[in-house]
Amino acid sequence: MMTASTNLFERLSPFVKLSPQSRAKLLSYMKKEELPKGHVLVPAGSICTHVYYIERGLSRIFYMKDGREVIDDFNAENEFTCSINTWLTRKPDNRQTELLEPSVIWSLPYTKLEELYDEHHDIERLGRHLITLELAEMQQRLTDLQFTAAQERYANFIAANPSLLQRVPLGMISSYLGITQETLSRIRARG
Amino acid sequence: MMTASTNLFERLSPFVKLSPQSRAKLLSYMKKEELPKGHVLVPAGSICTHVYYIERGLSRIFYMKDGREVIDDFNAENEFTCSINTWLTRKPDNRQTELLEPSVIWSLPYTKLEELYDEHHDIERLGRHLITLELAEMQQRLTDLQFTAAQERYANFIAANPSLLQRVPLGMISSYLGITQETLSRIRARG
DNA sequence: CGTTAGTTTGAGAGGACTCAAAGTCTGTGG
DNA sequence: CCACAGACTTTGAGTCCTCTCAAACTAACG
Numbered sequence: 232m233m234t235a236s237t238n239l240f241e242r243l244s245p246f247v248k249l250s251p252q253s254r255a256k257l258l259s260y261m262k263k264e265e266l267p268k269g270h271v272l273v274p275a276g277s278i279c280t281h282v283y284y285i286e287r288g289l290s291r292i293f294y295m296k297d298g299r300e301v302i303d304d305f306n307a308e309n310e311f312t313c314s315i316n317t318w319l320t321r322k323p324d325n326r327q328t329e330l331l332e333p334s335v336i337w338s339l340p341y342t343k344l345e346e347l348y349d350e351h352h353d354i355e356r357l358g359r360h361l362i363t364l365e366l367a368e369m370q371q372r373l374t375d376l377q378f379t380a381a382q383e384r385y386a387n388f389i390a391a392n393p394s395l396l397q398r399v400p401l402g403m404i405s406s407y408l409g410i411t412q413e414t415l416s417r418i419r420a421r422g
Numbered sequence: 423m424m425t426a427s428t429n430l431f432e433r434l435s436p437f438v439k440l441s442p443q444s445r446a447k448l449l450s451y452m453k454k455e456e457l458p459k460g461h462v463l464v465p466a467g468s469i470c471t472h473v474y475y476i477e478r479g480l481s482r483i484f485y486m487k488d489g490r491e492v493i494d495d496f497n498a499e500n501e502f503t504c505s506i507n508t509w510l511t512r513k514p515d516n517r518q519t520e521l522l523e524p525s526v527i528w529s530l531p532y533t534k535l536e537e538l539y540d541e542h543h544d545i546e547r548l549g550r551h552l553i554t555l556e557l558a559e560m561q562q563r564l565t566d567l568q569f570t571a572a573q574e575r576y577a578n579f580i581a582a583n584p585s586l587l588q589r590v591p592l593g594m595i596s597s598y599l600g601i602t603q604e605t606l607s608r609i610r611a612r613g
Numbered sequence: 614c615g616t617t618a619g620t621t622t623g624a625g626a627g628g629a630c631t632c633a634a635a636g637t638c639t640g641t642g643g
Numbered sequence: 644c645c646a647c648a649g650a651c652t653t654t655g656a657g658t659c660c661t662c663t664c665a666a667a668c669t670a671a672c673g
Contacts, residue, residue, distance in 0.1 A: 296569060356546055378492075400650085400652090412652075591620090603620075605662075
């Protein structure tokens with residue numbers, strides 16, 4: 232029973248082992264929902280009010296740039312999702328978070344998390360560690376974008392996320408990789 | 423008196439107002455040094471043991487990539503410096519942090535910061551906020567690198583850091599901007 | 614005044630882009 | 644079961660930006 236929350240804490244445990252009280256309080260604030268494909272978790276131009284944990288399904292974070300979609304990130308099972316920028320800065324952001332598949336989502340309101348941060352030092356620490364992880368990943372993406380050829384970026388992406396190749400149209404993958412759909416197509420033709 | 427520490431807390435205050443006890447404890451662990459140009463704060467391939475606050479001077483963080491220097495960041499007066507990656511992950515990193523000018527540096531050992539995190543919830547919170555800020559900046563750099571033309575990146579850099587144009591050779595600025603020295607030179611010739 | 618670090622200029626190549634058009638898949642209604 | 648619409652993917656042609664390698668110029672300093 233409670234498989235999802237078990238997964239949640241397993242995912243968090245490498246960083247900080249929460250006290251039973253903290254775990255209980257955190258869980259008590261989280262709400263589980265089944266949501267359809269296309270559901271918008273965080274609309275473009277809004278301030279993110281919840282953070283989401285994906286028990287099952289897939290989401291993407293994207294924004295419009297000169298009339299085209301630019302995909303910042305995909306998130307799948309046992310990952311968190313939300314537009315990290317508006318979440319952290321509490322300012323509106325044009326990134327939109329939405330579901331690419333029917334999903335089972337656990338949500339936690341920002342106001343409740345603030346409360347948890349105040350009351351539970353260990354949860355604040357966990358928050359710090361999670362952001363740290365995010366930062367390290369982003370630094371990796373930055374150097375990848377600068378120095379790794381598009382062909383290799385694609386190969387790495389597929390190796391790291393084999394299932395997404397089936398679950399996501401290529402146009403979205405190319406956008407995530409920072410190249411055009413046409414270029415990705417040619418890369419695949421060569422490879 | 424204690425101008426630097428005043429500046430330090432002024433810089434931190436937008437994020438978290440530390441209690442007097444936390445401030446005192448934090449300061450008691452920090453050590454001020456005058457260090458010469460070229461001094462290496464964090465050698466390449468090591469694990470960062472201290473974080474540094476620059477009272478006066480200038481540092482850079484860089485690594486070698488295919489026999490060339492790649493500059494990740496500059497840090498000047500009233501900024502922190504250290505290779506964020508090794509600092510956060512506690513793993514060796516090939517980024518080196520060193521001084522580009524004779525500088526006045528305040529250092530804080532990682533072990534002491536851990537202690538401060540444990541004992542003072544408000545310092546842990548401050549740490550979380552500072553990383554958050556770093557993350558937001560890195561996300562901006564990522565989208566800049568992807569969508570902003572080199573010419574505009576240069577213009578923005580100069581607008582944001584006018585003094586660095588005088589203090590840093592152009593080759594380092596081009597490296598920071600993710601372009602070659604030749605390209606930067608041509609951009610300047612056009613502009 | 615010569616050496617070295619820093620900067621500019623030149624020529625040519627290659628990767629990725631854009632716009633345009635042609636295939637290919639897939640699910641739904643006839 | 645087929646045909647077609649709409650979404651997705653590939654292919655083609657031409658352009659532009661930045662890169663590399665090489666060489667010349669400039670400035671600063673002992």
